[in-house]
Each structure stands twice: as C-alpha cells, then as structure tokens.
Amino acid sequence: MTDSAKKHPIEDLIAVMAALRNPDGGCPWDLEQNFKTIAPYTIEEAYEVADAIERGDMNDLREELGDLILQPIYHAQMATEENLFTIEDVIRDVTAKMIARHPHVFGNKSARTAADVNAIWDEKKSKEKSRESALDGVAQALPALLRAEKLLSRAAKTGFEWPGPEDVLTKFEEELAEMREALKNGTIDEKADELGDLMFLLVNFGRMLGINAETAMRDCNNKFERRFKMMESFFKEKGKELKSVSLEEMEAQWKVQKVKENS
Template sequence: MTRRQEQLLAFDRLLTIMDELREQCPWDKKQTMETLRHLTIEEVYELGDAILDKDLDEVKKELGDVLLHIVFYARIASEHKAFDIADVCVSICDKLVERHPHIYGDVKVENEEDVKRNWEQIKLKEKGKTSVLQGVPKSLPAMVKANRIQDKVAGVGFDWEHPEQVYEKVEEELAELKVEVAKGDADKMESELGDVLFSIINYARFLKINPENALERTNKKFIKRFQYLEVKSREINVPLSEMTLDEMDVFWEEAKKV
C-alpha cells in the first residue's frame, strides 16, 4: 500500500467516525455551526501556539482538532443538503488551480511578489468582488486585520517602495501622537496611537516579519521573566508588592540570562 493510499484510508476513517458520532453521540448530535464556531477559533489559536513553540508533535494533534472541525461543518451542511466534504475539496482545488495560472496556465512570474499580485487581481475578477479588501474578515483581531489589509492593498500596487519610507512614516506618526498626548485629548490620542500601530505593522511587513508572531514572542519572553521574578520573590519571602522597582530589576536582569 502506498503512502497516498494510507492517507486516503485515514481520511475515510475520520469521515466514518464523524458520521457515527453525529448519529449516536448526544453531544455531537446537538452541535450546530454556530455552537462550533467559538470552539474552532480556540482550536486554531491552540494550533498557533504549538507552531510558535515549535512543538511538532503538538502541531500534529492540533491539526487533527482543526481537521475534525472542518469535517464536522461539512457533515452538518450535508444534512441540510447544502454541500458535503467532497464539495469542500472540489471548491478549494478549483480555486487553487484558478489562482495559480503560472502553474496551471501560461502566465509567467518572476518571484513570489508577482504571485501575490496575480492572486489579488484574480480575486477581484471573481463574481461579487468589488473591493480588494472584501476578503478581510470583519472579526479578525485588529493586528491581524491590519496586516491582511496592508498585504492586500500591496498586492494591487498600493504600497511604499522602500522600508526607509515606511520607517519615516512611523516616526511621523509618533511625532503626531506626542503632540496629541501633550494636548490631553483622549479621542485624538487613541486615533494617533492607532496610526502609530498601523505604521509599525506596515514596517514589520517590509522587514518580512509577522507582527503577530513578533508580539507573541515578546509576550512569552515577558511571561517567562516575570514568572522568574515571582519565584525569586517567594524564595526570599518578600511579596512583589513590597519590593522596590530596583530590587525587582535585579531579578529581572537575572531572568534575561536564564
């Protein structure tokens, strides 16, 4: 048996188990697309954590959880005679072929930027697409949404030419924020801070750094160092609330070396 045959058998087994659960398990029988939605989002975040932790065994498990949800949605849809998992596969296959004319057609590309531009232009031609930003989900977290917005408009040529220009924009937005902070207008400060964050996310894109990954890396680093500080606080039997900043800073510097 080839590996492809093993893969198909494994997927067939998953579909069979999904059918059995939907027909026999009280919890699975009760679920709807709406009740699964928040669980799916949670599973995707758990997958993201495993990827950032570079834990491939955990990535495998989380991918299984996400795949289960995909199969679950398709099974529910099939009960409403809307579509089934085969339709899902056909749909994504057709989309991939259509959006890769440099592989399945006669379009020539020089690099990945050409591929991205073609992708966005093809999407605009699809039925009902009147804006390149139409495909950005409204419920995305703000940082992820900003990154996607910038990616999409860049795909149709609305972009800076050099990273230095973007950095200058960051400095310009910081200066504008400083002016509004001095004035003390909360609404304008929030607006300018949003501009600062948007420009920094854009700069990250030019540096080919995913801002979400970069921030999460800092989150993890901060958590690790702060928890080290908490451990040391317990070791010397002095609550953090009773330590001076200078005392805490000693342990914080130690944490950087751990």
C-alpha cells in the same frame, strides 16, 4: 485487499461526526451546536496549531492538526444536514481552486520566483471574485494585527504605499507627538484613536521589513512571560513574594535576566 483496508482514515472521522450529530443516539452537546457556536473552536484550534509550531513540539502538532482537521468536517456535517453542501463539495472546490491558481504547475504559465507566483495568484483570485474595492474580502474576524497587515498589503498593490520604512517612522513620530498631546487633555476615545494610529503604522513598518506583526507580537509576549517567570522564581527562592518587592528591585532583576538571556 478488503474494502475496509482500502478505506481512507478520514472516512472514519466523517462517520464519527455524523454519528455524533445523529438525532437518534447522538451526543446531546454536539446536537446543540451550530455554525456560530463552533466557529470560536475553529479559531482556537488554528491558534493551537500555530502555538505547537512555534514551540517546535511535533508530537503536539500532530494532535493539534487532527483537532483542526475535525473543524471543516464538523461544519460540513452541519451543512449536509441543511442540504447546503457536503465535505466532498468542500474538497472538490478547494482542489479545483488550487489547480486554477497554480497554472505554472498545472498549466502553461511560467513562474520563476515567489513574486511571480504571488502575481499569478492575485490575478486568478481577482478574476474569481468580483470586488468593487481592492480591500473587499479581508475578513472582519481576523486578528486585528493580521487584518491590518492584509489591508495594508492590498492597498500597497494599488500603489498606495510609503516610499520606504524610514518614511513610516517619520509618520510614526508625528503620530507619537499627537498621542502626547492627547495625553494632556484628550478624551479616552481620542487616546484610543491615537493608539490605533500608532499600532497601524508599526504594522506597516514591520510589513515593509518583511516582519509579520502578529508573529512579532506573539514572540514578544513569550519573551515577556519567560523573563517575568524567571524574575518571579528568583525572588521566590529568596522567600519573597513579588508584591513585597520594590519596583526598583524588580527592574534590577529584570535587567539581570535580560542579560542572561542575551548572553
């Protein structure tokens, strides 16, 4: 077997990225990029992977995973140029981390349930990272709903937790009353504050039920989009633009589409 036959495909991708960033003959666009300009693409690619999974499109998932894999290689190439670290360093570090955080697989710890695994993970993570607060380390750049869930989960592990979901709903009703009051004479900032409180409580309610708020919101967005397009198509077939259709007609057709979807 030749050396080229033994080479892992990822080595070719690393070489391609190095060539794109080569000042001598590289790509002008890639040469202009830095960590901050590439970060939005990293986030976007992660969302596109999640989207392909939710749609069940495995061909698209294969492509999107490739795009996502490119991102750490891109960042590592820029880091290599600044003598910070290499892609090999990144891979070695994450490999060591996974082994250290799974002593029930690679060591003599015992873990019979997923809850046991989570407890071991948290214990190892807290030892690795020195934090003054239980909430330290929850990334500011996370989507707001996801960050809220992580903050609430961290707080719950300290015992700062409602007894049950019903208690969260009771608090939600209190906050809803405050929102109604703010609607009467509150400022836009006061209304925004009350809206944030309501959303935060709903995230907590979902978390206590084992429902991820970010996923639930994406599913709701998809459902709204699907039903709206069905309603839109219904009126188009009748030669009507939505702008010329009354709200009552649209609501009636919306209910029809909802019944069709649920039947």
